Amino acid sequence: MVSPSRPVPRPGEPAADRQDWLLSVEDLEVSYGKAPVVHGVSFGVRAGEFVALLGRNGAGKSSTLHAVCGLIGKRAGRVRFGGADITHATPERIVALGLVPVLEGHRVFPSLTVEDNLLVATYAGRSGEVRQALDRVYAVFPELAERRRQPASRLSGGQQQILAVGQGIIADPRLLILDEPSGGLAPIVVDRILEVAADLCRAGAAVILVEQLVDKALRHADQALVMETGRLVRAAPAADLRGSDVLHEIYLGAAAAVARV
Numbered sequence: 001m002v003s004p005s006r007p008v009p010r011p012g013e014p015a016a017d018r019q020d021w022l023l024s025v026e027d028l029e030v031s032y033g034k035a036p037v038v039h040g041v042s043f044g045v046r047a048g049e050f051v052a053l054l055g056r057n058g059a060g061k062s063s064t065l066h067a068v069c070g071l072i073g074k075r076a077g078r079v080r081f082g083g084a085d086i087t088h089a090t091p092e093r094i095v096a097l098g099l100v101p102v103l104e105g106h107r108v109f110p111s112l113t114v115e116d117n118l119l120v121a122t123y124a125g126r127s128g129e130v131r132q133a134l135d136r137v138y139a140v141f142p143e144l145a146e147r148r149r150q151p152a153s154r155l156s157g158g159q160q161q162i163l164a165v166g167q168g169i170i171a172d173p174r175l176l177i178l179d180e181p182s183g184g185l186a187p188i189v190v191d192r193i194l195e196v197a198a199d200l201c202r203a204g205a206a207v208i209l210v211e212q213l214v215d216k217a218l219r220h221a222d223q224a225l226v227m228e229t230g231r232l233v234r235a236a237p238a239a240d241l242r243g244s245d246v247l248h249e250i251y252l253g254a255a256a257a258v259a260r261v
Contacts, residue, residue: 021046021080022046022082022175022206023175023206024080025078025079026077027042028074030063030072037230041230041231043225047206048201048206050222050223051208051225052210052211052225052238053224062179062210065177065210069091069177070088070094071091081098097174098172098173098174103177108155108164113148113152114149114151117163118134118137121167133170137166137170144159144166162185175205176208178197178208179210180210182211190216194209197220198220218238218239221238223238224238
């Protein structure tokens with residue numbers, strides 16, 4: 001696990017300091033039509049690192065991650081993963097390399113059973129022993145084991161979200177992206193998901209988490225990236241931002257910080 005005392009690396013660092021980066025994003029720009037939404041975003045993630053990507057709705061977090069995963073085009077910039085340039089790679093190629101996204105609004109296959117939804121994810125990922133991989137997911141999410149033979153269409157919205165996270169885990173990611181995993185879930189289930197993500201990091205994988213439950217995100221993260229209006233405005237150890245006025249200003253406006261004085 002990377003020490004939380006070290007800052008999130010930036011592409012301005014000497015190349016020698018970037019050799020152990022698993023993911024490198026440099027000067028990323030994204031536009032929808034002629035409207036720019038991501039402006040020169042740069043950051044790096046090391047193996048074993050848990051990074052929280054924070055900011056208000058509309059700050060550009062999801063657009064950044066969609067571009068990294070090859071789901072939308074890039075206006076400019078470069079993305080490298082595991083030493084390979086994936087700037088123009090297809091989403092399928094990116095997942096095959098071990099960068100696995102579970103994005104907000106992730107859809108499961110409603111006509112397939114819960115177990116078949118998980119098995120589909122193993123085809124795209126790097127899992128070796130499928131039965132053992134299934135058992136690991138079921139151990140973490142017993143509600144999926146109980147419904148393994150049911151079609152996913154019969155699950156509640158929250159249960160489908162759990163299934164989507166299970167798909168990400170069973171794909172054996174080198175880097176797992178979780179975009180708003182708490183949607184529609186009870187707090188105790190959110191805690192379980194974040195504990196699983198932390199376990200992945202302890203095993204050597206990396207996690208990027210986008211989450212509006214900021215306190216929960218920072219409790220688990222090593223590092224934090226903060227975005228505003230499509231720009232990365234802060235990169236710091238997560239511990240430095242817990243209880244900080246910086247996040248109150250970003251999420252609630254400067255008045256919130258003044259009110260706390």
